[in-house]
Amino acid sequence: xVKDIVTYPTPPxxxxxxxxxxxxxxxxxLIQDIKDTIDANNLDGLAAFQIGSMYNIxxxxxxxxxxxxxINPRVIGASAEKITTIEKTAYFPGLSAKVTRDxxxxxxxxxxxxxxxxxxxxxxxxxxxxxxxxxTFGSSFINKLSPxxxxxxxxxxxxGSDIAISESCPTTFNRDKILKVIxxxxxxxxxxxxxxxxxxxxxxxxxxxxxxxxxLGLNIxxxxxxxYEGAKYTSxxxxxxxxxxxxxxxxxxxLTLIMAASYxxx
Amino acid sequence: xxxxVVLGGGVSGHTAATFxxxxxxxxxxxxxxxxxxxxxxxxxxxxxxxxxxxxxDVTFDLAPVYAKAGINYKQAKALxxxxxxxxxxxxxxxxxxxxxxxxxxxxEEVEYDYLINATGPKLNFGATPxxxxxxxxxxxTVSVCTADHAAHxxxxxxxxxxxxxxxxxxxxxxxxxxxxxTCQGAAFEYIFNxxxxxxxAGVRDMADIKWISNESFLGDFGVGGLHMKAMGFAVSSKIxxxxxxxxRNVDWIIGAHVSKxxxxxxxxxxxxxxxxxxxxxxxxxxxxxxxxxxKAFGKDGSDITDTMFAPNGFLKVDANYGAGxxxxxxxxxxxxxxxxxxxxxxxxxxxxxxxxxxxxxPMKSPNGTMIGPxxxxxxxxxxxxxxxxxxxxxxxxxxxxxxPLHEASMAEMGAACVASAGKGVFSGTAAAMTIYPxxxxxxxxxxxGRDTDYTFGEIGLAGHWIKHILHHLFMYKAKLNPGWTMIPx
Numbered sequence: 114x115v116k117d118i119v120t121y122p123t124p125p126x127x128x129x130x131x132x133x134x135x136x137x138x139x140x141x142x143l144i145q146d147i148k149d150t151i152d153a154n155n156l157d158g159l160a161a162f163q164i165g166s167m168y169n170i171x172x173x174x175x176x177x178x179x180x181x182x183x184i185n186p187r188v189i190g191a192s193a194e195k196i197t198t199i200e201k202t203a204y205f206p207g208l209s210a211k212v213t214r215d216x217x218x219x220x221x222x223x224x225x226x227x228x229x230x231x232x233x234x235x236x237x238x239x240x241x242x243x244x245x246x247x248x249t250f251g252s253s254f255i256n257k258l259s260p261x262x263x264x265x266x267x268x269x270x271x272x273g274s275d276i277a278i279s280e281s282c283p284t285t286f287n288r289d290k291i292l293k294v295i296x297x298x299x300x301x302x303x304x305x306x307x308x309x310x311x312x313x314x315x316x317x318x319x320x321x322x323x324x325x326x327x328x329l330g331l332n333i334x335x336x337x338x339x340x341y342e343g344a345k346y347t348s349x350x351x352x353x354x355x356x357x358x359x360x361x362x363x364x365x366x367x368l369t370l371i372m373a374a375s376y377x378x379x
Numbered sequence: 380x381x382x383x384v385v386l387g388g389g390v391s392g393h394t395a396a397t398f399x400x401x402x403x404x405x406x407x408x409x410x411x412x413x414x415x416x417x418x419x420x421x422x423x424x425x426x427x428x429x430x431x432x433x434x435x436d437v438t439f440d441l442a443p444v445y446a447k448a449g450i451n452y453k454q455a456k457a458l459x460x461x462x463x464x465x466x467x468x469x470x471x472x473x474x475x476x477x478x479x480x481x482x483x484x485x486x487e488e489v490e491y492d493y494l495i496n497a498t499g500p501k502l503n504f505g506a507t508p509x510x511x512x513x514x515x516x517x518x519x520t521v522s523v524c525t526a527d528h529a530a531h532x533x534x535x536x537x538x539x540x541x542x543x544x545x546x547x548x549x550x551x552x553x554x555x556x557x558x559x560x561t562c563q564g565a566a567f568e569y570i571f572n573x574x575x576x577x578x579x580a581g582v583r584d585m586a587d588i589k590w591i592s593n594e595s596f597l598g599d600f601g602v603g604g605l606h607m608k609a610m611g612f613a614v615s616s617k618i619x620x621x622x623x624x625x626x627r628n629v630d631w632i633i634g635a636h637v638s639k640x641x642x643x644x645x646x647x648x649x650x651x652x653x654x655x656x657x658x659x660x661x662x663x664x665x666x667x668x669x670x671x672x673x674k675a676f677g678k679d680g681s682d683i684t685d686t687m688f689a690p691n692g693f694l695k696v697d698a699n700y701g702a703g704x705x706x707x708x709x710x711x712x713x714x715x716x717x718x719x720x721x722x723x724x725x726x727x728x729x730x731x732x733x734x735x736x737x738x739x740x741p742m743k744s745p746n747g748t749m750i751g752p753x754x755x756x757x758x759x760x761x762x763x764x765x766x767x768x769x770x771x772x773x774x775x776x777x778x779x780x781x782x783p784l785h786e787a788s789m790a791e792m793g794a795a796c797v798a799s800a801g802k803g804v805f806s807g808t809a810a811a812m813t814i815y816p817x818x819x820x821x822x823x824x825x826x827x828g829r830d831t832d833y834t835f836g837e838i839g840l841a842g843h844w845i846k847h848i849l850h851h852l853f854m855y856k857a858k859l860n861p862g863w864t865m866i867p868x
Contacts, residue, residue: 125615127831127835128826128831131826131827132603132740134705134740135706167826167827185740187595187634187650188596188633189650189651190632190634190649190651219649219651219653220651221595221634221651227706229742229743231651231652247618250615250617251614251617251618252614252617252618256614256618
């Protein structure tokens with residue numbers, strides 16, 4: 114019977130590593146359900162936890178479409194060599210993460226007669242088996258991520274999407290160019306203010322006023338454009354919004370200060 | 380006047396003897412036969428092993444404590460039990476051999492009305508070639524099983540630290556020295572204390588540290604694993620242990636039976652049948668346990684050891700030894716009263732009783748080598764068993780032979796364990812674990828056989844403080860200082 118696949122945020126079972134002690138009808142049906150669910154969802158393998166059972170069972174669909182049943186599997190030996198790939202899993206639908214794992218592993222497991230076997234796996238098969246066995250021990254690949262990758266993956270989880278998530282935050286933005294123009298304009302205003310001590314011309318106050326309107330306008334443009342630009346990099350939104358608001362307030366404060374000084378002194 | 384003889388003065392025997400002496404008063408006699416002159420709080424040996432405590436800190440002389448409690452103390456080892464007496468007398472007795480300075484080798488027959496066998500295990504170093512001879516530790520590795528072993532381990536560790544300071548790289552190999560070991564927790568604790576000490580000494584970058592154990596997955600701890608609570612999340616002990624090892628750059632070999640130890644090298648076999656070798660400069664490998672090898676004789680002098688003892692040398696009690704294969708194991712197989720089925724006045728507690736079968740799933744390599752943790756029977760459960768047996772015997776002595784026996788099954792008992800890394804007040808971290816029940820009850824708790832509400836671990840500094848508190852509390856209690864009966868087992 115095809116079962117619903119357990120997905121995030123259902124937590125992993127705390128009844129983990131529940132070894133199968135007797136292969137009875139319940140276990141045989143469970144293995145069949147896992148196979149049916151793999152076929153229906155076109156997956157490469159499932160752990161029993163992923164269809165809501167606590168038993169320590171993993172079923173893998175091999176390339177020739179036959180199934181490998183692993184009862185009570187354990188990873189015994191691992192190589193010193195590590196391998197990092199982008200992994201996807203049905204527990205986090207639509208999401209992927211960069212996971213580092215052992216390149217080759219040795220596994221012991223039992224068959225339906227509870228006879229022990231061992232197998233060596235490498236490459237994709239080793240990765241798949243490690244990911245599935247993690248589930249039987251109450252974990253998903255989230256515990257295998259590097260601290261940086263974990264942070265990135267948490268954002269993906271929050272937005273529920275892999276798409277439009279850049280690998281990292283850019284350090285320079287287009288909005289910084291607007292900021293540069295604003296700053297130049299304000300330097301000009303300070304020069305106009307100083308010039309007014311040496312010149313009696315009324316024109317200077319007019320220039321000051323027009324420039325200040327320009328700076329105000331640029332600040333408004335900056336505020337909205339920066340947010341539009343920020344939305345493109347969802348992995349770094351929260352810090353950006355604070356940054357944009359702060360930058361705008363500082364810029365407007367400077368403008369107010371210059372204009373107040375200009376009003377009384379010019 | 381009845382006489383109760385207690386063989387062994389460890390956690391279990393000491394608890395049984397001291398409670399019995401208190402309950403029976405001076406009207407009856409309690410005799411303790413133990414080859415050691417000192418009592419040892421074994422969990423703190425880990426700190427002795429890294430030089431943070433001395434052997435004196437974790438031991439005290441038994442003689443004055445027993446004198447205070449009115450217990451007849453014989454520093455001797457038990458050789459044999461004659462539960463039916465001998466031809467000239469029906470009175471059962473044990474034969475002991477003194478180990479006390481000045482009386483070495485002297486034999487004595489001590490008659491008893493009731494007998495508690497709480498000898499603990501023989502540290503069976505001899506089971507692995509090169510690990511040692513019989514119960515004697517060999518020259519290639521160190522151990523933290525006794526206070527003296529731990530002090531020796533600390534000296535060896537200091538030598539390695541000196542070498543590293545002189546620029547010589549050192550390899551540390553810590554774990555279990557045989558496929559059928561228990562006490563992985565102690566080795567686990569020791570490896571992290573070593574890592575902590577090396578860091579403190581500023582030589583961590585000169586050391587390669589590796590773990591080798593007979594568990595089938597990291598974080599099994601000999602109890603089949605448990606979930607850990609940390610900052611509101613539940614994570615399996617496997618993931619917890621793996622990340623702890625990875626964080627501290629400690630490598631591991633799992634599912635291993637150490638088959639041979641040589642100078643600076645071990646050979647091992649894995650659960651998948653493959654074999655390997657590992658070099659070391661410093662290695663602490665826990666030995667497997669066995670019975671201490673007490674013989675039993677019938678009235679006519681015939682050897683009845685097989686009747687009283689299981690093949691592994693532990694005393695048979697009210698357990699179901701015929702449970703058969705793993706799938707038939709039940710919680711009810713485990714003993715409740717710890718009474719010998721043949722001789723009703725003989726009991727066993729602590730490590731000395733023969734368990735009906737392992738707790739963890741038995742695992743074998745394709746070559747037929749058994750590799751898997753044997754059931755832990757130490758610490759808290761040992762103390763509880765000792766007190767329960769003492770209670771039963773006191774009732775029989777005071778109320779008559781038909782008094783019901785008290786029960787304490789390991790399938791209804793919890794256990795707590797604290798594994799700490801480092802000893803400082805603010806610098807250490809520890810994993811505190813509680814397990815309920817010790818023996819899984821698959822009928823009551825489908826799945827892992829354990830109550831997941833009470834079976835979990837927590838990580839942090841608090842666990843570290845608990846370990847400190849426990850040390851002082853249990854040393855205080857064992858010395859029978861005022862109020863000792865108030866302190867739980």
